[in-house]
Amino acid sequence: MATKLSTAEERRPLVIAAAITAFARTGYRGTTVADVAAEARISSAYVFKLFPSKEQLFVGALDACYDRVVESLGHGVERATSTTPDGILDSMGGAYAELIADRDLLMLQVHAQSAVEVPEIGAALRRGYQRVTEFASTRSGATDAAVQRFIAFGQLCHLVATLGIDDSTAAWATTLAAGIRHPDFAAGAPDSGDSASSSPRADAGSVA
Amino acid sequence: MATKLSTAEERRPLVIAAAITAFARTGYRGTTVADVAAEARISSAYVFKLFPSKEQLFVGALDACYDRVVESLGHGVERATSTTPDGILDSMGGAYAELIADRDLLMLQVHAQSAVEVPEIGAALRRGYQRVTEFASTRSGATDAAVQRFIAFGQLCHLVATLGIDDSTAAWATTLAAGIRHPDFAAGAPDSGDSASSSPRADAGSVA
DNA sequence: CTCGATAGTGACTGACTAATCACTCATCCA
């Protein structure tokens, strides 16, 4: 095996990436460190040399997840066609929908929510939502109410993807999933109309 | 010990109740059958006589959870002061907020979402959301969009409670939690103004 | 009172897992 050695600093982010994939699959308690190690193609002993504990490994993965989420929201701001607060928020939603098309980052957040009782994980989760909320708020300039709705529909998006009802034709499923773009695996080509995104069906509840 | 024996049929719902409490605390994988047994004050061996597996026990708890959710939405319909679709939906939201003030039913749903990869649990979760969505839709007569928003803000409510930011005064936290009633433990006396509930701050996004 | 059925338990097992440790091997600099 002509396996080139790399430095621990080079290896760590690779392990984080493996951890995101593995933890996204079966959650914090349902995933073993050996699973992560296998995903990263190293021994589990070495995972413990790179990270002090399973808990810290998960926290590292979660932090990295929110790095990418915030980064993606930033891209949304840049490419926004409208400069109104709600237009920017909408573009952020589109960028976010693209990001989580692969489901790993989405499921990791869902699983993290189920592990809040672990102190460090709860703290990391709050940190993440703080970053997202503050970023969305300050960079869009939207009202608190609009930002709140932005996050609420983000949560709905998580639910729809978690339940796997994106493609269902059942009435209740289409009610929940309406306007939520389904994960088209073919990434890279999101050119099919990029208006109307974060809050599905525009402003649906124009009534009240 | 003058412990009266009860029938298995009497005991089962008590164990379900204990399971709701225990699983709500630490989730599906983080909770042992012994934890549930201790909560129910019986041996873990007997839990396995009442339920074929941990998985089926969790499914039973989840089904019971949605029984109570739907029942609570029904109460919301009954006591609605307005008869408009959105008025009814609003009253449903208020009833739901009351129901989940104790957090157990809420956290169970969050934990269930993190265990969707277990086939039976995923099915039970879909079943539950189907019941809730269809009930809300047919009994309120609201538009699909309004029902979708109802569920979306329900999910936001779950997030806020999970993060434990109901009482936080940080700006980002109040943005997310605005209008979401915090769990006033003193149940039974929800007389302090019962208007404006499910969708916080009335129709916040009147702008868009 | 007796007997069959059912409520209920202690003790066990086989599989699994977070974390540790002693170890090997590659790399790099003096």
Add this chain to the structure above:
DNA sequence: TGGATGAGTGATTAGTCAGTCACTATCGAG
């Protein structure tokens, strides 16, 4: 060249947990 440093691993440990089994206690019917 040689030795120090750091990359990376196999084997082990101490503990946990879902599920089983043999068993006792209680109850109700005749």
